Each structure stands twice: as C-alpha cells, then as structure tokens.
Amino acid sequence: MTTLREYLESAGCEAALQDLIMLIGRQAAPIREAFITHQAYVDTENVFGEQQAAMDTWADAWITRVLGESGLIRELASEEQEEVSVFPDSTHEYAVVMDPMDGSSLIQTNLSVGTIIGIFGGGTVMQSGRNLKAALYMLYGPMTTLTLSVGQGVQVFAMDKDGEYRLLHQDMKIPEGKNYGTGGTRPTWVAPHRAFIEAIEEEGAKIRYTGSFVADFHQILTYGGIYCYPALNEKPKGKLRLLYEAIPVGFIAEQAGGRTSDGHQSLLDIVPEEPHQRTPIYVGSPGMIRKVEAAFEGTG
Ligand code: AHM
Ligand code: MG
Numbered sequence: 001m002t003t004l005r006e007y008l009e010s011a012g013c014e015a016a017l018q019d020l021i022m023l024i025g026r027q028a029a030p031i032r033e034a035f036i037t038h039q040a041y042v043d044t045e046n047v048f049g050e051q052q053a054a055m056d057t058w059a060d061a062w063i064t065r066v067l068g069e070s071g072l073i074r075e076l077a078s079e080e081q082e083e084v085s086v087f088p089d090s091t092h093e094y095a096v097v098m099d100p101m102d103g104s105s106l107i108q109t110n111l112s113v114g115t116i117i118g119i120f121g122g123g124t125v126m127q128s129g130r131n132l133k134a135a136l137y138m139l140y141g142p143m144t145t146l147t148l149s150v151g152q153g154v155q156v157f158a159m160d161k162d163g164e165y166r167l168l169h170q171d172m173k174i175p176e177g178k179n180y181g182t183g184g185t186r187p188t189w190v191a192p193h194r195a196f197i198e199a200i201e202e203e204g205a206k207i208r209y210t211g212s213f214v215a216d217f218h219q220i221l222t223y224g225g226i227y228c229y230p231a232l233n234e235k236p237k238g239k240l241r242l243l244y245e246a247i248p249v250g251f252i253a254e255q256a257g258g259r260t261s262d263g264h265q266s267l268l269d270i271v272p273e274e275p276h277q278r279t280p281i282y283v284g285s286p287g288m289i290r291k292v293e294a295a296f297e298g299t300g
Contacts, residue, residue: 004146004157004165011150016092017119017133020072021148024117024136027063028144029163031115034058035107035140055107056080059100059115067096074123077275079244084125084275093123094133097275099244102137103212112141114214118248125275129247129268137214137249147172147218149255154221174258176285177224181209181216183239184232192263193230196295200226200288213240217249217283221256226284226292231263237278242270246281259289263296 002010004025008018034055060080067073068087075095076085096119103113119134120127136148144159145168154172157165180200182193189197208219217227229240240246250260250267260267261282270279282292 002167004148004167007148007155007157007167008150011152013134013150016072017094017150020067020070020092020094020096020119021134021136021150023066023070023072024063024115025138025146025157025159025165026163027066027115028138028140028146028159030062031059031138032140032144034062056101056104063098063100063115075125077125077243079241079276082276093121095120095123095125095127097125097243097248099241102214102245103210106210106212106215111210111212112139112215112218113212114139114218116214116245116248118243118251125243126272128271129251129266132247132251135248135251137218137252139214139218141215145218147221147252149252151255154252154256172221172256174221174253174256174285175224176287177220178203178205179208179220179223179225180205180284180288181207181220181225181227183209183211183229188232188234190231190233190236192295192299193228196292197228199291199295213245213249217253220284221253221258224285226282226288228292229281231280235278238280240278240281242267242272242277242279243275246270246279246283250281250283253283257286258284259286261289261292263292264300 071090072092073094073096074090077097079099099116102116114137116137121133134150139145146157156169158168220227229238231238246267262280
C-alpha cells in the first residue's frame with residue numbers, strides 16, 4: 001500500500017516540501033494523545049473573543065514550536081495567534097497558514113475535529129489560494145486521516161497502527177450530491193442565502209451539519225453537496241477565516257473537481273488584506289455553487 005512519503009515522491013514534490021508535509025502528519029499522534037489530557041475548558045478567550053478550549057492553545061503552541069524548529073518555514077499564521085510568526089533562521093521559504101484545532105467546541109462531545117494547513121512558497125502567508133503549493137487537513141475521527149492536495153488532485157491517507165499514513169482514497173472527486181450544512185441561523189441569514197437554502201430544501205437536499213468545518217466538509221467531499229457559512233445580517237463577512245479555513249479547504253475542494261465561492265467569486269481568487277479576515281464560505285459540488293452564485297447575482 002502506498003505510503004504518504006511514496007506518494008509525495010511520485011508526485012515530484014521537492015524534498016523540503018515532502019519533509020514539511022511528513023512532519024505535519026506526524027503531529028497527529030501527539031495531538032490525539034493530548035485530547036485525553038486537555039479536556040476541560042480554560043477561562044481564556046482567543047483573539048476573536050470566543051471561548052477557547054485548552055486543546056486549541058495546546059495544539060497551536062505544539063505545531064508552532066515543531067514547525068518553527070524545523071528550519072523549513074519562514075512564516076506561520078494561525079487562527080489562534082494575533083501576530084504572524086517569522087522564523088528568520090529558516091533555510092526554506094515555505095509559509096504556513098493553519099487552524100490548529102478546527103471545530104474545537106466539539107471535543108467535549110467526542111465528535112470529529114481536525115487540523116487545517118495551507119502551505120505557500122515565497123516566504124509570506126499573505127497570498128491568495130491560487131498560490132498554494134499544498135493544502136491538507138488531518139481529521140481526528142474513528143480513524144486519523146490526512147486529506148492532501150499538492151495541486152495534483154486529492155488523496156486521502158489513513159494512519160495505521162504504526163503511525164504510517166497509507167493511501168485510502170485516490171483522486172477523490174466530489175459527487176454532485178444532495179447533502180448540505182449551513183452555519184448561522186435562519187433569522188440571521190442574508191436574503192440570498194435564505195433563498196438558496198429554501199430552494200435546495202424544496203429539491204430534497206438533506207441536512208448534515210455537526211459544527212466542525214473539516215468534518216462537515218469531508219462528508220461533502222465523500223458524498224457531495226455543499227458546506228456553507230454565509231454572510232449574516234449583522235456579520236457580512238460571516239464567521240470563518242479566509243487564510244486558515246477557506247483557502248486550504250477550498251483548494252482541496254477545487255482539486256477534487258468541486259467549486260468554492262463567497263457568493264460571487266472563488267475563494268481562491270480573494271487576495272487577503274489582513275491575516276485574520278473572514279469571508280462567507282461556500283464549498284461543494286459545481287451544481288450547488290452555480291445555484292449559490294445565481295442566488296447572489298446582482299447583490300453586493
Ligand atoms: P473554530 O475554528 O473556532 O472551531 O470555529 C470554526 C467552526 C467551524 O469548524 C464550524 O463549521 C463553525 O465554526 C460552526 O459555527 P456555528 O456553531 O456558528 O455553526
Ligand atoms: Mg476553525
């Protein structure tokens with residue numbers, strides 16, 4: 001069975017990028033261990049003023065330290081850190097964006113959560129998704145899986161009992177599908193989002209939403225449909241972040257033959273103005289995104 005390293009070699013990835021992806025993948029084991037030792041919420045809030053699980057800060061500090069010490073990355077921007085970290089001694093120009101623990105409010109309920117990573121070249125994180133060299137997410141579910149794109153389609157690897165990632169699904173393609181999940185609440189949705197949801201519900205779309213973006217997206221990747229976190233009346237940029245969530249997952253979605261949108265354009269075409277900026281997010285099958293953009297046409 002093809003291992004992650006064998007895949008990266010066969011894909012022709014440069015050695016340092018291979019090392020960086022392997023290093024990130026290896027952090028799933030200590031993270032899984034830490035779920036057991038970091039269960040209680042602490043009295044801290046992250047830079048967005050949201051309640052933060054201890055596991056968020058731990059995973060953030062852990063990955064930042066490991067990647068910082070690797071000498072492989074020049075910059076790192078994390079959902080959990082106000083400032084972009086710079087590593088002047090690095091011998092490589094990779095720049096990493098990450099959500100170290102996405103869906104963290106679900107840890108206490110033992111539903112799946114994940115780590116989202118985007119890797120740019122060129123030494124800076126302030127780039128559009130079109131420039132990504134690689135994107136991946138590790139999903140901590142019944143299995144630990146690593147869903148990866150290095151710009152050559154999407155491969156899913158599963159960790160075996162020895163900690164080795166082995167190819168589980170090759171060249172994933174998002175089916176059209178009927179599943180949907182959406183953040184926000186009906187009274188807070190902007191009108192075009194509401195119209196879109198009501199239209200697909202009429203057509204028999206089936207709701208699937210846990211509140212963990214990576215887990216919910218992985219279901220869409222597998223069965224088709226759409227994940228949405230829309231603009232809300234009081235929050236026109238929605239909730240999720242462009243760099244840490246939209247861009248890496250959006251890259252994977254588009255590499256799997258799906259599409260992404262903020263209602264008007266691909267998430268990968270948005271040029272970030274500041275690391276923590278938010279964006280409405282739609283990721284899913286092409287037919288679903290067509291309907292989203294039709295609903296938003298002529299607005300905003
Ligand atoms: P987090 O990165 O702090 O966990 O927040 C992001 C999460 C997503 O994983 C999820 O899709 C969304 O927030 C759920 O938000 P809501 O509870 O508003 O539906
Ligand atoms: Mg998140």
